[in-house]
Amino acid sequence: MGNTVTCCVSPDASPKLSRARGGGGGAAPGPDRWADAYQAAGAAAAGGGGGGGSGSAEAESGDSDPGGGGPHLQHISDREFPDDLALESNPSDHPRASTIFLSKSQTDVREKRKSNHINHVSPGQLTKKYSSCSTIFIDDSTVSQPNLRSTIKCVTLAIFYHIKNRDSDRSLDIFDEKSHPLTREEVPDDYYKHDPDHKHIYRFVRTLFSAAQLTAECAIVTLVYLERLLTYAEIDICPSNWKRIVLGAILLASKVWDDQAVWNVDYCQILKDITVEDMNEMERHFLELLQFNINVPASVYAKYYFDLRSLADDNNLSFLLEPLSKERAQKLEAISRLCEDKYKDLSKAAMRRSFSADNLVGIRRSNAILS
Helix, strand or coil: CCHHHHCCCCHHHCHHHHHHCCCCCCCCCCHHHHHHHHHHHHHHHHHHHCCCCCCHHHHHCCCECCCCCCECCCCHHHCCCCCCCCHHHCCCCCCCCCCHHHHHHHHHHHHHHHHHHHCCCCCCCCCCCCCCCCCCEEECCCCCCCCHHHHHHHHHHHHHHHHHCCCCCCCCHHHCCCCCCCCCCCCCCCCCCCCCCHHHHHHHHHHHHHHHCCCHHHHHHHHHHHHHHHHHHCCCCCCCCHHHHHHHHHHHHHHHHCCCCCCHHHHHHHCCCCCHHHHHHHHHHHHHHCCCCCCCCHHHHHHHHHHHHHHHHHCCCCCCEEECCHHHHHHHHHHHHHHHHHHHHHHHHHHHHCCCCCCCCCCCCCCCCCC
């Protein structure tokens, strides 16, 4: 990976900043272009293209076809995963594997419930709103359009449990805040001993998302990349490295997901004391540790979304509920009717395909009897 992929030369090179100033900067690469660039560079490196510092020029001049047909780049979907990475240990790749953050949080949830039961602690006044015959409460967060604030709270809570219930303190120098500080303030000698609380993590992530104008979907993809890094690289997120790991995951997710990608130089203006060179180096290492696998299937994304909602319920982080209005009820009914008609047509088509060619057996439909 080189600067041609990370696109970090100077503040003037950022099209997003130019658009913010009303300038006519070029359009930022969309998610498909970023994904193709990352995957092509990863395939070139896997095919013998060289170390982590190689740029796109090396990818173009890498292993070529003997017939002169150009470089042969293996697609990321054609590569096999290592045998030692089983399905159960890859929640970020397989939709049926349970997420790591949810399993880590269950220990605290069970202990809290057990303590409340033994000590006969009353839950207190119920703050959650429940639907009744006259009023239906519904939140504004869906899997396709999550609520930004609630999603960031859930993602940062997942990071908090990752740090709190970590197995050990395995790390790498590129993510160590002592070796690569994010600010000019001196890092304390015991910086690795104190776990950050949920509010601290939330403020850090919220600041980045607010300044870079990132979406809630990007926060979910950030958590996917974070757990994929911990699995692939066999490291732990701990007090000494959590900021740089989270920053690297946000950086990568924003480029892959958002159409208007945030460039590395933009983060350097948010975090005033970090350099573009440091951001480029961290991005290269992050991609190499991910084996350039930045694909997030829709099934995996949906799994992380619903597991985050389960995490919110377990920790009393309720989504903002509002009474269901007449207008929104009509919209939901219209959408439901469209989906019902669509699946009805699909079921009819499947039924026709299941008929015998000779139509030897007819399908009998009996009327329903309502008593």
